[in-house]
Structure formats: structure tokens, C-alpha cells
Amino acid sequence: MAFTFVMAASLAVLVSASSPYQPQPAYGHQQPAYGHQQPAYGHQPAYPACPHYPEDPACSKNSTDPWCLEDSEYPEYEIKHAISYNKHKVLELYADVADLNTENSVERLTEIEEETYLCPSEVGYVRPLRAVNTDGKWRVIVNNIKVDYETFTQTTRIEKCLSAGEACPLVPQCYESSCLQKSVYHRFLVYDPCDQYFPFAIETFQLPASCACSLGAYEISH
Numbered sequence: 001m002a003f004t005f006v007m008a009a010s011l012a013v014l015v016s017a018s019s020p021y022q023p024q025p026a027y028g029h030q031q032p033a034y035g036h037q038q039p040a041y042g043h044q045p046a047y048p049a050c051p052h053y054p055e056d057p058a059c060s061k062n063s064t065d066p067w068c069l070e071d072s073e074y075p076e077y078e079i080k081h082a083i084s085y086n087k088h089k090v091l092e093l094y095a096d097v098a099d100l101n102t103e104n105s106v107e108r109l110t111e112i113e114e115e116t117y118l119c120p121s122e123v124g125y126v127r128p129l130r131a132v133n134t135d136g137k138w139r140v141i142v143n144n145i146k147v148d149y150e151t152f153t154q155t156t157r158i159e160k161c162l163s164a165g166e167a168c169p170l171v172p173q174c175y176e177s178s179c180l181q182k183s184v185y186h187r188f189l190v191y192d193p194c195d196q197y198f199p200f201a202i203e204t205f206q207l208p209a210s211c212a213c214s215l216g217a218y219e220i221s222h
Helices: 002-018 076-085 087-098
Strands: 121-126 130-132 138-141 145-147 150-152 156-161 177-191 200-215
Touching: 076 087, 076 145, 076 177, 087 150, 087 177, 087 200, 130 200, 156 177
Parallel strands: 156 200
Antiparallel strands: 121 156, 130 138, 138 177, 145 150, 177 200
């Protein structure tokens, strides 16, 4: 009996030593050793958010015109840097605007020809630095910018009525007449400081173009 017990014990030790370790299966939810990582959703810009730009620039405070010919806050350095970086594309846009020259869209004119109208008006050839587009937004216009050997200018002719709504001074009083401000739509190459990829575009602006004399119905009575 003693021999049998010793043999059985030796057999058990031998089997135990030769068998691989079999861990007990783990049931239920296993918590990871690290904390739960929240996934990142949404677009993560690689550049800082666009700085705040006032709806009405400082140059518009003391003027009733929807454009500025002088601007102490004009971003000249930023425009030059952006043009240098995107010069090929900017030249394509600039050529597109330059090809649309009409009598109301001119370049490099410095003198006003003598003109006579039925209503008094003020005519000028201007190079605006900022203006309000047809969406009612102030935009920075690329003007008087020199990059390398190229100077980017955009000149337009404007004509403002001096007596809009009043009777035409050169028309007899027997006619019902009124001076009328007329406008034209003009395209400018603009700089958008909030566009981090290509900060240039062509936008449309409504500018005063002429001062017309509108005549009402006239009836001859005897």
C-alpha cells in the first residue's frame, strides 16, 4: 500500500510538471489599464482663428461714401507678402480685372476731360483702398501695391450727383424733371485676411457712375 501511494504521488508530480500552465478564463468586462481616450471629432485647423475685423473700418467713420481713398490701417505689408507667395495666381486674377476696362473702368488716368451735363456733378478717377461690396461688406482692395517690378493698381471713374432729387437746372420749368444718381457695377481684386489658403478674390461693387436728368410726362395745353 505504501508503495502504491508513493507511485501515485510521483505520477501526479510528474504530470503536473510536464503539463503547461492553463489560466482560468476571465469572464465579464475587463477594464483597460489606461484611461478611456475620447476620439477627436470635427475639423482641427492648423492655423489660429482669424482675428476680429470690425464691420466698419476706421477710415469710414468720418465719411458717407462707401469707399476709402485713405486708410491708416491698410495692410500693405500683408498684401505684399501674400502676393509674393501666390504671385502666379494673383497675376491671373489681376489680368482678368484689367481686361474689363470701359469708360467707367479705367487705368492710370490722371486728368479729367471737360464734360457737360444737365445736372451738376463731381467727377473723379480714384483708387479706393477699401469699399463696400454688393453684399454690404467692407473689403480691402488691392491698390498701389508694388511687388518686385510689378505695381498693382485699380482705378475707376466715379461721378456723384451734387443735387440728386432736385429739378434739372438747365431744363425749362414747364417740364417735370429731376436729377438722378445712376450707378455701375465694378469688379475689384480684393484681399481677404481671413482666408489662410488663397486670400485673394474678385468681388463686385456698386459705384456712382453718372448724374442723369429724368424728365416726366409733358402735356401741351391750348
